[in-house]
Amino acid sequence: xxxxxxxxxxxxxxxxxxxRAEEKDISYSDAAAEVCPEYxxxxxxxxxxxxxxxxxxxxxxxIAEVQDSNREVIAKxxxxx
Amino acid sequence: MSLExxxxxxxxxxxxxxxxxxxxxxxxxxxxxxxxxxxxxxxSNTERSGNIAHGIDGYGVFPHGISIQELxxxxxxxxxxxxxxxxxxxxENIDYMIFKNEWWAVEELERMGIPxxxxxxxxxxxxxxxxxxxxxxxxxxxxxxxxxKMARMCAERGVKTLNRVMIIDILTHNGAVSGATAxxxxxxxxxxxxxxxxxxxxxxxCRLFDPETPLIxxxxxxxHYNPATCSGDGWAAAYRAGAGxxxxxxxxxxxxxxxxxxxxxxxxxNNDGILAKQYYWNGKPASPYHxxxxxxxxxxxxLGLTPIxxxxxxxxxxxxxxxxxxxxxxxMVSLKLAADRGFNPRSHRYEMMSYKPLQMMMVQGISVDEHxxxxxxxxxxxxxxxxxxVGGAYGACTSGLIVxxxxxxxxxxAAEPVLNEEKINESYERAYAPTKVKDGTEPMEMESAVxxxxxxxxxxxxxxxxxxxxxRRFNSxxxxxxxxxxxxxxxxxxxxxxxxxIMELAELHxxxxxxxxxxxxxxxxxxxxxxxxxxxxxxxxxxxxxxxxIAEKFLVPALKPEYVEALKQL
Numbered sequence: 210x211x212x213x214x215x216x217x218x219x220x221x222x223x224x225x226x227x228x229r230a231e232e233k234d235i236s237y238s239d240a241a242a243e244v245c246p247e248y249x250x251x252x253x254x255x256x257x258x259x260x261x262x263x264x265x266x267x268x269x270x271x272i273a274e275v276q277d278s279n280r281e282v283i284a285k286x287x288x289x290x
Numbered sequence: 291m292s293l294e295x296x297x298x299x300x301x302x303x304x305x306x307x308x309x310x311x312x313x314x315x316x317x318x319x320x321x322x323x324x325x326x327x328x329x330x331x332x333x334s335n336t337e338r339s340g341n342i343a344h345g346i347d348g349y350g351v352f353p354h355g356i357s358i359q360e361l362x363x364x365x366x367x368x369x370x371x372x373x374x375x376x377x378x379x380x381x382e383n384i385d386y387m388i389f390k391n392e393w394w395a396v397e398e399l400e401r402m403g404i405p406x407x408x409x410x411x412x413x414x415x416x417x418x419x420x421x422x423x424x425x426x427x428x429x430x431x432x433x434x435x436x437x438x439k440m441a442r443m444c445a446e447r448g449v450k451t452l453n454r455v456m457i458i459d460i461l462t463h464n465g466a467v468s469g470a471t472a473x474x475x476x477x478x479x480x481x482x483x484x485x486x487x488x489x490x491x492x493x494x495x496c497r498l499f500d501p502e503t504p505l506i507x508x509x510x511x512x513x514h515y516n517p518a519t520c521s522g523d524g525w526a527a528a529y530r531a532g533a534g535x536x537x538x539x540x541x542x543x544x545x546x547x548x549x550x551x552x553x554x555x556x557x558x559x560n561n562d563g564i565l566a567k568q569y570y571w572n573g574k575p576a577s578p579y580h581x582x583x584x585x586x587x588x589x590x591x592x593l594g595l596t597p598i599x600x601x602x603x604x605x606x607x608x609x610x611x612x613x614x615x616x617x618x619x620x621x622m623v624s625l626k627l628a629a630d631r632g633f634n635p636r637s638h639r640y641e642m643m644s645y646k647p648l649q650m651m652m653v654q655g656i657s658v659d660e661h662x663x664x665x666x667x668x669x670x671x672x673x674x675x676x677x678x679x680v681g682g683a684y685g686a687c688t689s690g691l692i693v694x695x696x697x698x699x700x701x702x703x704a705a706e707p708v709l710n711e712e713k714i715n716e717s718y719e720r721a722y723a724p725t726k727v728k729d730g731t732e733p734m735e736m737e738s739a740v741x742x743x744x745x746x747x748x749x750x751x752x753x754x755x756x757x758x759x760x761x762r763r764f765n766s767x768x769x770x771x772x773x774x775x776x777x778x779x780x781x782x783x784x785x786x787x788x789x790x791x792i793m794e795l796a797e798l799h800x801x802x803x804x805x806x807x808x809x810x811x812x813x814x815x816x817x818x819x820x821x822x823x824x825x826x827x828x829x830x831x832x833x834x835x836x837x838x839x840i841a842e843k844f845l846v847p848a849l850k851p852e853y854v855e856a857l858k859q860l
Contacts, residue, residue: 218634222614223625237626238435241618245432246409252611254414261424263606264417264563282360283424 222248291711296718297480303329303450304701306470306485308457308524311340313674313686314491315440316395319402320694321489322447326701329483331472333519333784335453336441341493341520341675342683345434347619349406350392350684351427354415358389359857361427362849369652369681374540375811377826379653380679382849383660386857388680388688395688396429402443406431417563433683434619455481456784457523459717460488460531461709466668467531468707471717478725478780480718486704487669489693490656491686492524494675497737497792498799499647500745524676525656526791529798533667534657534833536678536844538795539802541647541750541813562612566600569639581642584750584812599639610636647750652681657831657844662693666833669704671697678829723775724786730776733785739767740789740796748803753816757804764800768793798832805841806830 225248230240253259293300307318310332318330332339353361362385370379396406408414408430415426444451458471467488472481497520529535568576570590576598579586590596602613613635617625628635656672657665658679664670671693674686724730747760772793777783808822809815828843 218629218636220614220617220625220629222611222618223629226618226625237622241434241622245615245618248611249409249615252615253608254408254612255410260417260562263609267564270567282356282364286355286424 291715293482293709293711293714296711296714297482299479300482300484301329301450302484302707303327304486305329305697306331306483306488307449307491308470308488308527309333309340309491309493309674309676310336310441310444310451310453311491311493311674311686312342312440312683313676313690314340314489315437315444315690316399316402316687317489317491317673317690317694318449318451319440319443319447320398320691321697322444322449324695324698326698328449329485330444330449330451331455331457331470331483332451332453333456333475333523336444336451337438339437339519341686342433343437344621344623345436345619346683347430347433347616348416348683349429349431349433349687350682352392352415352429352684353389354427354429355425356427357857358386358860361389362386371811373651373812374537374653375813376821377810377828378846378848379537379829381660381847383847383853384658384662384677384679386849386853387660387692388685390856390860391688391692392684395684395691398691399687403446404436404439404443405433408432429684432619434622452481456787457527458721458787459713460527460667460670461713461717462531462667463708463710464705465532466705467670468705469709470527471714471721473721473780473783475780475784478783480722482709482714484707484709486701486707487671487697489671489673489690489697490524490528490676491673491690492522492676493520494651495522495525495654495792495795496520497522497788498741498744498796499748500741521788521792522795523788523791524672526794528656528664528667528670528672529794529833531667531670532834533664533670533672534831534844535655535795535798536657536831537651537654537829538798538832539806539813539830540651540654541811562609564602564605564609566602566640568642569599569601570595571597571599584814588751597641600642601639602635603637605636647745647748652679652685653829654678655680661696662689663700665831669700720790721783721787724777725783727774727776730774731771733775733777733782733789736767736771736775736789737785737792739771740764740793743767744796744799748800750812751814751816752803754804757800761800761804764793764797802830802832802841 225244226237226240229244230237233240304326305321305328307314307328307330310330314330315336318328322328351365362382365385366380400406406413406429414430416428416430417426454475455472456475458473460467461469461471467485469482469484470488472483473479474481525535568581570576580590580595581598587596590598655676655678658672658677659665662671662673662677664672673689673693674680677689680689743760743763747756747763775786775789777786807815807818808825809819810821825843827846829846830841831844832839832841
């Protein structure tokens with residue numbers, strides 16, 4: 210269990226926010242507002258096919274929690290209703 | 291005795307908004323746009339108050355790609371059946387009103403300067419984890435600094451905001467609200483408010499059980515998902531004034547995470563559709579039954595399999611980066627704390643707390659109809675988490691905007707507010723009595739005692755003996771220590787009032803649990819393991835009628851025929 214704890218991690222995003230705040234002498238909040246779109250641009254948010262595939266992979270591991278009424282709605286959508 | 295003899299600070303307003311959080315701010319701003327004089331009173335500061343004080347990363351569940359007709363039962367199943375069990379637990383007409391107006395609410399928020407779109411200028415719809423891929427019902431938002439924006443939108447529209455002011459009591463006249471008593475939590479000044487209508491937006495009631503983590507000082511930044519200010523002040527004040535409170539005998543589904551650092555109430559990348567894995571302490575995968583239900587978790591405890599942990603290990607780097615952005619939007623300080631403390635989300639295993647009792651449920655609150663007006667007290671409106679059956683940022687903003695848009699109709703016909711001196715005096719005594727006590731009981735001591743009684747004698751698994759002992763100890767606390775509650779300064783005075791509100795609501799919960807003899811959903815009476823069919827589709831409403839506290843079983847309304855017809859046209 211210990212391998213899952215107490216390992217310091219330098220969040221790249223947080224490092225970017227701190228650096229921007231120091232460079233421009235602005236608050237972390239203001240720096241975050243500037244840095245966030247830059248960081249988000251490196252993330253595949255709009256790649257729905259890829260994202261859906263990752264979700265499917267996770268579901269295939271048997272830990273999905275989709276409830277029954279959702280399955281019915283999804284099934285209807287897939288049947289084109 | 292004239293009003294001026296109580297205080298020189300007497301304020302008159304059309305609308306009094308109590309609570310400047312997620313629901314209160316949009317409500318106040320919208321009402322001000324209708325030309326009303328609006329006074330918003332906030333116990334802390336509207337720039338960083340309420341459930342989204344630090345921010346939030348997700349807004350909604352929307353009828354996006356599905357109809358409202360499909361969404362209502364789906365959402366009911368997700369939010370109430372798994373917790374409250376079989377039967378209709380929320381007024382479906384409230385769901386209808388919120389879902390029907392959600393798109394309008396988004397446009398209103400954007401018009402008022404609240405960003406709803408993603409960085410690329412378009413809406414970003416997310417696959418909420420329990421809906422699975424193919425259904426994208428959630429709107430992903432960057433709201434880490436939404437509260438300062440909400441405070442600004444109120445100021446721009448002429449809302450008069452009193453920060454660091456706590457409401458003591460609601461005042462009534464001829465069965466309708468007429469104003470409130472309040473005090474400044476920094477100066478101790480007593481304040482009288484005359485109002486034609488009151489909108490209660492004080493959020494949930496949370497400080498009933500022990501906190502989730504044993505963190506100390508700078509890390510004790512919040513009480514699970516809600517801000518530390520959520521002591522049920524609005525619910526208690528409304529109850530004392532004659533409004534009904536719903537589901538006070540009910541139990542909550544526990545928030546998932548007992549860990550020190552989290553950015554959301556469990557399932558971190560919830561808004562990107564990926565589920566966390568769950569492990570027993572020995573590293574073996576945990577069953578959903580053991581991890582996600584009270585009774586299952588109790589079984590796991592008995593088998594020596596707890597604690598149970600959640601993990602985001604072995605995710606693609608892209609999702610780990612999404613998690614960082616989630617951290618920013620929900621609670622930026624978590625990034626700093628996590629980096630300071632030695633925490634790596636890529637390998638950390640988060641302890642879960644399914645076994646823990648928690649008093650925070652969407653179904654609970656001030657009983658309102660679908661126009662968010664109290665069913666029992668004229669002129670009182672309740673929105674957001676404060677209202678029974680309303681939840682989430684989407685529920686708070688939408689209900690707040692609806693009331694803000696429509697409340698002028700009530701106000702235009704409301705009588706001139708009249709304040710009752712006898713009631714003012716009672717309220718004053720209640721709030722200021724602790725300031726006269728020396729060497730008494732500190733409010734946090736009292737609160738710790740109340741939380742211990744609730745944790746030990748109510749808990750997740752209730753039974754007659756424990757509940758009776760809890761009531762006995764609670765009565766002892768009231769008799770011996772409540773008169774000795776002391777407040778050497780206005781801040782302590784606020785804490786003392788909070789404790790009194792907490793105790794009032796705790797008492798309703800204790801007695802409610804004793805009277806509710808069944809097991810259903812997450813409500814477990816070990817001595818009554820079966821469902822009480824007389825309670826299906828009904829909930830308990832507690833209120834005071836002619837000075838007598840009563841509890842009644844209320845038939846939860848189904849969707850009205852006119853709304854069913856209207857949905858067919860949409």
